[in-house]
Amino acid sequence: MTLAGMTFTFSHDHVGITVTREDLDATIAWYSRTLGLAVEQRFEAHGTTFVFLTAGDVRIELVAGASDRGAPPTDDVLTSMHTSRLHHFCLAVADLDAALSRLRALDVPLIGGPMEIPATGRRIAFVTDNVGTVIELTEPGT
Structure with missing residues (x-):
């Protein structure tokens, strides 16, 4: 072959x-x-x-x-697309609202969402780590 x-x-x-x-x-x-x-x-x-x-x-x-x-940290997912960094990676969670509640309790700011994505049937939200890496959290649709 x-x-x-x-x-x-x-x-x-x-x-x-x-x-x-x-x-x-x-x-x-x-x-x-x-x-x-x-x-x-x-x-x-x-x-x-x-x-x-x-x-x-x-x-x-x-x-x-x-x-x-490299690129400075962002507080808005829509303006975070800078060529000097990985844009984001995504982690699946069973319950998006529970995950966001836990992260808020740990003072992790939300930079986008939560929002429904009809094309994929999922809900998503975005946070950043301590150095500004964008992390998408996704909840599988029903």
Whole structure:
């Protein structure tokens, strides 16, 4: 079979987020405190620190090596599309309202939503982590 005729089978492994060395420990603490992720692995390679955070089948890789923070944090999902950053990643939750209530109790600001998306049959909302990474939360439709 030629390469052009190959079929790939994919499953999701992780999302990588670049943070500064100065923000690394605070970012680990933020994901642990607010989303319940735990450090699975931390190691150094090529002058960079890599930290894998996990909860269930969710894996986030924090990559700390740069000192430039890139795009500034945002407080509005509609104006957050800056080319120097990952725009967002999405986490599915069973109950969007309960998740948002917990995050509000932890002083995590909502930057968009909640809103219904008829095209996908889902409700979504957006928050940011401590360094401005946009996180979409989605609740499957009924």
